[in-house]
Amino acid sequence: DIQMTQSPSSLSASVGDRVIITCRASQSIIDYVNWHQQKPGKAPKLLIYAASNLQSGVPSRFSGSGSGTDFTLTISSLQPEDFATYYCQQSYNIPRTFGQGTKVEIK
Amino acid sequence: EVQLVESGGGLVQPGGSLRLSCADSGLTFSTYSMTWVRQAPGKGLEWVSYISPSSSLMYYADSVKGRFTISRDNAKNSLYLQMNSLGAEDTAVYYCARENRPSNRMDVWGQGTTVTVSS
Numbered sequence: 767d768i769q770m771t772q773s774p775s776s777l778s779a780s781v782g783d784r785v786i787i788t789c790r791a792s793q794s795i796i797d798y799v800n801w802h803q804q805k806p807g808k809a810p811k812l813l814i815y816a817a818s819n820l821q822s823g824v825p826s827r828f829s830g831s832g833s834g835t836d837f838t839l840t841i842s843s844l845q846p847e848d849f850a851t852y853y854c855q856q857s858y859n860i861p862r863t864f865g866q867g868t869k870v871e872i873k
Numbered sequence: 874e875v876q877l878v879e880s881g882g883g884l885v886q887p888g889g890s891l892r893l894s895c896a897d898s899g900l901t902f903s904t905y906s907m908t909w910v911r912q913a914p915g916k917g918l919e920w921v922s923y924i925s926p927s928s929s930l931m932y933y934a935d936s937v938k939g940r941f942t943i944s945r946d947n948a949k950n951s952l953y954l955q956m957n958s959l960g961a962e963d964t965a966v967y968y969c970a971r972e973n974r975p976s977n978r979m980d981v982w983g984q985g986t987t988v989t990v991s992s
Contacts, residue, residue, distance in 0.1 A: 800978045802918075809968055809985055810910075810918065815978035853918055857977035860932045862908065862920040 772865035778873040785841040787868045789854035798858035801839045805850045875899035882986030895952040895969030903947035906972040911965035959990045
């Protein structure tokens with residue numbers, strides 16, 4: 767199984783901050799990585815697919831990059847509605863696997 | 874807009890069974906692969922099972938293999954998860970999600986249904 771390792775597991779940031787979350791795959795997954803946002807009590811929501819493609823309706827302050835084994839999710843200017851948990855997920859093969867999540871909290 | 878609605882969750886005793894359903898309001902259900910993902914209380918997301926559009930391919934996480942069965946009825950735009958021999962470790966919110974090609978992205982998620990296994 768492909769392991770997805772996210773860092774950090776949590777972070778505190780202020781509105782307007784630039785936030786970077788990283789995800790490392792245990793083997794090359796080319797660009798088959800997706801990023802999901804989850805707010806408490808809600809279903810996950812797809813933000814970025816295929817490493818760098820913005821899902822329709824997602825604000826442009828979210829961006830993704832990387833290939834092979836190392837990937838990043840960047841929030842260019844953190845907004846109040848962005849405080850949530852973020853998960854990377856590989857769709858290269860089955861079983862699909864998720865990172866352990868990064869909780870973004872208010873500083 | 875496509876919407877997925879899960880149902881069938883509830884409280885069940887250890888060793889019991891439940892059948893979850895996921896209804897798709899769209900017109901293209903039969904063209905998409907579907908997955909089940911679960912989230913135990915306070916934990917992260919765990920992939921559970923996958924089914925291809927024609928049901929020709931089905932896969933399971935090791936943690937549920939032999940106990941859970943995924944199926945779909947394209948005529949009814951519905952996805953199912955039959956869960957048998959349930960244990961406390963299966964307590965979770967269960968989400969269905971659509972996989973969209975070519976990146977296999979889970980782009981539409983249901984709201985989730987809660988399964989609690991307890992005596």
